[in-house]
Structures are given as C-alpha cells and as structure tokens.
Amino acid sequence: MTTETPIISVEHLDKFYGTFHALKDINISVNQGERVVICGPSGSGKSTLIRCFNGLENHNSGKLVIDGIEVFEGSKEMRNLRQELGMVFQQFNLFPHLTVLENLTIGPMKVRKISKSAAEETARMYLERVHIPEQADKYPAQLSGGQQQRVAIARSLCMESKIMLFDEPTSALDPEMINEVLDVMVELADTGMTMVCVTHEMGFARKVADTMVFMEAGSIVEVSPPETFFTNPKSERCRMFLDQILEH
C-alpha cells in the first residue's frame, strides 16, 4: 500500500432520494492500486455509493474527488472521468444489438476516437484476457450469464480504465458460473488495478481485498483490513452480518 494522495476521496458525502436519506456522511478514501470490497445488507446504500462515484447518481452534499477530478452534478469533466472508471453491473448491461466485438469497440471508437482496427485489436486482447476469444462474433443473448459478465468486464477494460467499479457482478449468475467471473476478477486484481467491488463473495474478498467496508442503513459502519474484518470485527452488527452470510 502507498501513502500518496488517494485516487478516490470521499468526504462527508450525503445523498437523498426525495426525503429518504440514502447515504449518511460517507468518508472513505481509496489509494492507487487498492482493492476495496464493500458489503452490507440489502438496501444499505452500496449500489448508491458506487454509482455516485461515476455520476450515475448525484450526491447532494459533501466532496467526492476521483483521480483529481471533482464529481458533481453537471460537471463538464464527468465524461472524461467516466473513461477512467470502468463499471460492471449486476445485470451486465451489454448492448444486445451489437456483437461481442462491437460491444467492446464502440466505446473506444466513438468516445476515445480510436481507429476501428486498433480498437478491435485491443478488444481481442481483452477477450483473450477474460478467456472467451472465440465468442467475438456472437451476440450477447447467445452467451451464458458468466460469459456475458466477462464480456462486460472486457468492455470496461477496453476503455483502459484506471479504476474498476463492480456492483454485485456475480449475484445475477447461476452458481456454476460465479467462479469463472471471480477468477477473471482475481486475475485483474493481480495486475494492480484499483478496484472497488460490492459483493457478498467472501472467498473472493479474502483473496483480493486490501480493505473491507461494511455498510448499513446508509452509513459506513466498519472499515478494516480483511484479517481483522473476518476474525474480529469491531461492530456487533457486522459480526452478525458475517455470521449470516458465512453460514451458507
């Protein structure tokens, strides 16, 4: 771990949906190359937080700075920032009318203005990286869920993002496909990518996380390294949560 300025820094962030207080005074920072795993019960605001990072949701107060760019509603720099931030969704959100290869090249070509041949070369390289080079010309609907999610990861990688955000990337998958996606994510972690990952896959968390974050009811309750997080969590609520999910 490094001591330089954090690549993601969140100070006193609050977020409301109407009158509902979805995120309460969030403070967290993530360093370059750090892997953060966020967990917590349903409705605790994990998705909301991670979606604030790339501006899919707008926070109402507080300061959020990513890679030196301040994130706020209507910021002109948001689009540049999003290229630095890869996002992988629970529901994949692949483009169903485009082939796998086109899904991967459309961003680089239209957003980064890279030539088609260069974009395809990069795309094939990343398809190789997620172990499905042979699926390039298929449509997303022709792939299994696990394959689709790996395409989605490759799509973000093709944008040459500096930070990858994952929002429960395996919870829409059949059990037998979860590992193929987690394996790709572990490999990605090994490359030194900065990752913020919402997941309840604790095996994965143990393997890659530098920092564990536990959220509840819109607040961050616990931030600790995995060694203490799994063996000796500070808060009672976190202990109960872990007991519950580790039972399975």
Next chain:
Amino acid sequence: MSSAQTNEIKGAPLRKPPAITQIFASKLVSIVLYFVIVSGIAYGSFVGAQSMGYNWQWYRVPQFLYTYTEEGFELGVIFYGLQQTLLLSLTAFILATVLGLIVALLRLSGLVVGTAVAIGFLELIRNIPLLVLLYLFYYVLGPIFGFDRYTASVLCLAVFHSALISEILRAGINAVPQGQWEGATSIGMTKAQTYRYIILPQSIKFMLPPMTGEVVHLVKSSAIVSVIAVAELTTIGRNIISDTYMSFEIWFTIAIVYMVVTLILSVGVSYLEKKYEVDN
C-alpha cells in the same frame, strides 16, 4: 427422460371446441364466407344502382389506368395521381418523422422548457381537426409566409402526423431498458451518442409496427388535400368524374388503388419485422 419409451397417452383427451366453432374456424369456410359477403355487397350495390337507373360503364375505366397504343404502353392519369399521392405522403412522412423525433426528444429531455414546449405542441395539434389545420396552413399561414398549396399540404400533413409519430418514437425509446443508458454512460458516451448508437437502434423494433400504421394512416389522410385542389389521387378521381360522370366506377377504382397501396405497405413491413426478429 424415461417417458421417451412409453408413448401411451395417460391423460384424458382435451375437449374439442363445439362443432360449429370448428367449421367457422376452417380456412375454406372463411374464404367462401368472405366471397359470399363481398359478392353480396357488390351485387347489392349493382342492383341498387340499376334501380336508380345508373348506367355502369366499367369499360371506360381502363383508359384512366393505362393506354396501350402503337407508341407503346403508358400509365394513365390515375397512376399519375397515385404517384403524386405517394410523393406527397413520402415527403410529409419524412418531415413528420424528423419533427416527431425532435418533439419526442424535447419531451424526454427532462428540461422543464422542453417538456412544456412538446406538450403544448402535442395538445395544440391533437385538438385541431385535420381539415381545419389544412385550411389554417393554406389560407392563413400560406399567405403570411408565402408558400403555395402544395407546400401547405405537405407541411399540414407533416405537422399533423408528427404529433402521432412523436408519441410512437417516445414509447419506443422508453421501451429500451434503463440499463442500456447506464451501460453507455459508464463508458463515457454522450447523450447524443447513446441515442444514436445504443437506444435508437434498439427501439426500432418497438416502433416499426405502429409506424407502419402511421404511414398507412398518412397515405389515407393525404386524400384530404384534394379540398384545396392539390393534384393527387383523390383530386384526379374528382376531375375524371366531373368529365365523365362515372362517379360509382371511379370512386370504387380509387378506393381499390388506396387499398392496394396500403396493403402492400403492411405486408412489406411485416416482412421487415420478421427479418428484424431473426437478426436479434
């Protein structure tokens, strides 16, 4: 998969629908019935016309459809009218789609002003009869902005149908899941890029069926411009009748020509739809 070997049917057979329903549902009966009804109507109108002393002159109709002389084969005035109708409809449809898309995007923009302008426009157009709108364009806006009857007709049809088309486009755009927006946004696409490369291509399959309906509707409502004597199919029909007094034959013919055109359109598009289904 053990049942693969044993092919005996264990369950009781389903009850058949009543015999009468089965007979009416058969293709042959439907076709016979169809022809009986159609010839009934034809015969009825023939007899009715006969009794009012109408002199049928169908043999004089073909000359308006085509002529065949030493100089060769030539299409008649009705086809000239049809060509004008199609041209008018096509121009109006393209304009209506562009205008409709603008209105739909304004409405979806999330800007208060945009939404207000779009809704104002929609309500205005929806609550004026097409005929009155045509008079407005021809007698009021025409002189003010200095455009002729043809332009007035095209603009009137375009504006009228843009209101309907904008709703079709809006529904099609909304039918694309929200996740597509998020996927596109997260790779840094602008709103315009997202519409162009992600949303619109996917909404076409939702838009195609109602849009065909709209084209058919437009071809039919284009007949209204005959009231300001723009040369098209209906106007040509009126002209022929005022020369020949064959109102029954000509109106039947004109109606059939409209029908043939709109049927071809519908069939063509349902073929397109099938193709799109396969592609996805």
